Amino acid sequence: MTRMITFSQAINEALQLAMRKDENVILMGEDVAGGAEVDHLQDEEAWGGVMGVTAGLVQEFGRDRILDTPISEAGYIGAAVTTAATGMRPVAELMFNDFIGSCLDEVMNQGAKLRYMFGGKAKVPLTIRTMHGAGFRAAAQHSQSLYGMFTAIPGIKVVVPSTPYDAKGLLLAAIEDDDPVVFFEDKTLYNVKGEVPEGYYTIPLGQGEIKRPGSDLTIVGIGKQVQTALTAAEQLVKKGIEAEVVDPRSLSPLDESIILDSIMKTNRLIIVDEANPRCSIATDISAMAADKGFDYLDAPIKMITAPHCPVPFSPALEDIYLPTPDKILKVVSEMIEDDSIVKL
């Protein structure tokens, strides 16, 4: 039962299962099929999403349920909000999370607030899938990691999976969820393979996972940076240091206790996040720990993040923009005051 599929396939499979299970589930987005109304592509897609993540679905579900949209993010994301509020369960794709600039109102002021403003008399079971992350040489407007912006918005739930297994189970949970959920997909993870069972399963939002147990320090990673943390953790073993790697998986709700329990044990906290460093999920987790976990901590809370600058195009710059295992080793070395760690 060790079926290995990619992150991208896991998402595709989750969409397929969700659409089979509930006919109210529809997909909307730019080129989620592609080639709409092209004569020779009636039952087939031209693209299946800009990265092919939704490929093959139009064959099974048809163009009535896989809706290509114009380049009108405010239009179709806003439409998705009320499509959800009036009885459907749409999964709208915001191709790159950077495009939220074109439709923040629909997410922040409409989708997120409808239920509260109406005194609980509406629900918005909307899932927004969106790509984030640097490392793709896609430059400043296609590489941001904006989950912090969404986590800040009451009424929105936020999911950032780090493995194919989590991606499938969390996406199914997001689609089942009766609140608006923004589901982040790191474009550089799409081809990463992992073990994923075939059937339908969900992972509850708000439940983190210890990706690697350890007793000496806690590293919380966000999305792909969980992998960076795991790589660093493996290297730390050579120095006899056992790092516990925690993956919150969803940022809102955030599993605070998994983090607090971990630092209760390790007394040290590092957060690895590739988003920019100000008012971010890294600061959010740090502040939570500096409040509720202060008494467990023996050392400053460190955040390994991108610098306060846009994502540069040049690979030479983008590579140093991102967190790396080496940067983690350097910080651990300072934290544990053992210089030899950096030279591992």
Next chain:
Amino acid sequence: MTRMITFSQAINEALQLAMRKDENVILMGEDVAGGAEVDHLQDEEAWGGVMGVTAGLVQEFGRDRILDTPISEAGYIGAAVTTAATGMRPVAELMFNDFIGSCLDEVMNQGAKLRYMFGGKAKVPLTIRTMHGAGFRAAAQHSQSLYGMFTAIPGIKVVVPSTPYDAKGLLLAAIEDDDPVVFFEDKTLYNVKGEVPEGYYTIPLGQGEIKRPGSDLTIVGIGKQVQTALTAAEQLVKKGIEAEVVDPRSLSPLDESIILDSIMKTNRLIIVDEANPRCSIATDISAMAADKGFDYLDAPIKMITAPHCPVPFSPALEDIYLPTPDKILKVVSEMIEDDSIVKL
């Protein structure tokens, strides 16, 4: 030399002085004059801004320099970006900061990133004035405090003044500044009076101020919450507790050393901010302190904020949504472990 004017007048005066000093300074926004092309209002405004903050300016500077705009935030904020990049020094008004949903792209992906993406070969001397804050019974879409969202964006500077004096000096500095600055005005402060000198003066961005010295604990307040902190501090004196109240004044750049110096002295930190609690400036300051100031701290870092919910309309709810001096006293009492404080 104690001229007392309101927060609103201080802003008006700053705009007037900036426009006199530099003919490239223009104002743009919805009804910043009001009544454009109405026959009987050629040299006069109908409104001078929705709250009258820009009233009287059109009489002096005319409608060529005070431009009423359609309800097209993406259009005119985007236009302001290149108007700035091509030689003007526009001050654009985003009436309520909540309307950023209509023009985030122009701020985040264009204005903020132009300079970096172009390798330093452009500058964007744009100031965006915008209203924020709860307490006005303006409900969920007109009461948010979104400075955290802007602080997170590299390339943007963020100012949140708490007094008329600061508002004037900081706005003049913002307009002089060669980078895009978002200047936040708390709508509930407009009628608050304070001492303001008549002439032209600037307060450097990135320079906080101790609004009240103290040695027992540090309270960092954001915008209007500086006043809440000061009120609480006065009450604490009765218990022999001297709170130091720090006003960062600009959030980006943030004067980290004024905060660190303060906690070095007091060993205790509370942040009072009326924004929602996740990925916020409160978490940002807390995380900064939990990293760089950890060794000075004797107690958990506390954040007194709004809850994770939209701003409710009902005054009965809005009043408990906001931070209050009592909430500060309660937290201080827990921090200093003296229950009598809450009963002050």
Next chain:
Amino acid sequence: MKISEEMVQGITSEKAKWMYQKMCEIRMFEDRVHELFGQGLLPGFIHLYAGEEAVAVGVCAHLDDKDSITSTHRGHGHCIAKGCELDGMMAELYGKATGLCNGKGGSMHIADVEKGMLGANGIVGGGFPLATGAGLTAKLKKTGAVAVCFFGDGAGNHGTFHEGINLAAIWNLPVVFVAENNGYAEATPFEYASSCTNIADRAEAYNIPGEVVDGKDVTAVFDAAQRAVERARKGEGPSLIECKTYRNYGHFEGDAQKYKTSEDKKSHVEELDALKTFRDYLIRQELVTEVDLDEMERSVKEAVEKSVKFAEESPLPTAADLTKDVYVSYETPERGEQ
């Protein structure tokens, strides 16, 4: 102004009564809110619909509960025309727990999803995509429902106008876009802010029908809306109707209205008043008797007073309500100290 009399056939006596009743409800509700606000009894921003009654009523006359509408910051009239209860509305404006939104929305977010009223909106232009979404559900679920988007002349310059209408047009959705052109967006004249002569002229850019009607004449609105709603129900796609109208009060309560001319104001409020014209018409056409009209006015007045009493006597929401209904489900500890 003369009412377009050829339309008497389209309006039954029963419908005529409903229409006049709703117009009265709106007018009297708004006049009363104006008073209450003046007395300092109502918090927040209040935008009154008085003067524009014919638009909401002429359009909603063709809708029932399964149809949806999206509204604006000036939403009381749409609420009433779509069948919302005055008690719950007034209580909402007072911020009471018995309000339509439990006091959480207020005037700018007043809503009643059960009645198909998808909410007033504090964001100008917010309604275009939302109406399109409701239309999409109707099409996908084949409910036969229609969605109506009411919007102001100022909103017609927002990007969502373009995106929402284009989307509804290419997907051939059952949506009717109703411009309420009252000549101003806040203090900015329509002619200054909009490069078009009529908002309806913009319909061509989307290959949909566009029509200008006298928005003070409820029969003209009724007529145009009938065509558009039928078209939508038959699966023929969206339409745009522009209703030329006038707001009797300021943009919001407190506006000195320097931008208006007194002649315009006088003619609109005195001569062209939508209620007065419709009342005269009903009597002339013998659709409703004067006695019935008088009785309706009296009972609406009573209903409005009752709503004030209801609102005043209703309880405020309590602390426990503050963080309720942010989500359907959310399992996370509290954040920050409140």
Next chain:
Amino acid sequence: MKISEEMVQGITSEKAKWMYQKMCEIRMFEDRVHELFGQGLLPGFIHLYAGEEAVAVGVCAHLDDKDSITSTHRGHGHCIAKGCELDGMMAELYGKATGLCNGKGGSMHIADVEKGMLGANGIVGGGFPLATGAGLTAKLKKTGAVAVCFFGDGAGNHGTFHEGINLAAIWNLPVVFVAENNGYAEATPFEYASSCTNIADRAEAYNIPGEVVDGKDVTAVFDAAQRAVERARKGEGPSLIECKTYRNYGHFEGDAQKYKTSEDKKSHVEELDALKTFRDYLIRQELVTEVDLDEMERSVKEAVEKSVKFAEESPLPTAADLTKDVYVSYETPERGEQ
């Protein structure tokens, strides 16, 4: 297709040479970039302009450095037509320190403000307000400059189209909006996504002139642009020109182009090729000799090769560049550990 011969008068021999030269530069630059990308030498997303040369060149023929243009994700052609150096462009695509943006922008953000090229843009529809802003400066400072906004057929459905054009129209700004209708937005046909028949039809909604031209015919583009640019310079406000064109390559490098038909592709690439048609025209009209044309082609080929060599030999940016030029001035300590 026959070139519109009546236009020969408008185009001097010198201008004709410049136009052909720029079209060659674009074509050869793009073909070379296509090769380099295929060889894995260029990182990131690359959108090629080959096939659409006549649009950028026909329009920019009327502009000089003080005029501004805003571009799209498909920006190389606009850069070249606006006078950017090939060396700096190619180095930018390689992410080198010598690139037009010091390697920080890449293909999607390539810019040269000195030349009035205000940037390619990764955000579809991003250019409308930006062009309008440049037009506003020109009007306020009375520079006589014009701003041109190039945009795709897909961008025509974004809200910024509506807001940017309406703003330029009501302020009567010197802006020319140039639609490059290549039939597709990514893999989505124009006819599906847009409710209008022609993008230029939408001009009416803003009371500005709208014109459809054959975008493969540089003389037709030149002619329409001349009228629009003159109008703008004379203070008569914005115009919209729609150029019907075709992109020879995929949406981006790597696109299998399933949505195209082979007939269309063949006819556009072989028969209707903008360079071939213009070349034939120039010879027929005796505006440029064949010898000169051959020589131009040879020297452009050389210049492109030189740019590749320049780019390859250029240094990469260094760590110190990473956080440079985020701000003009910013005094704050580093945040986070990097």
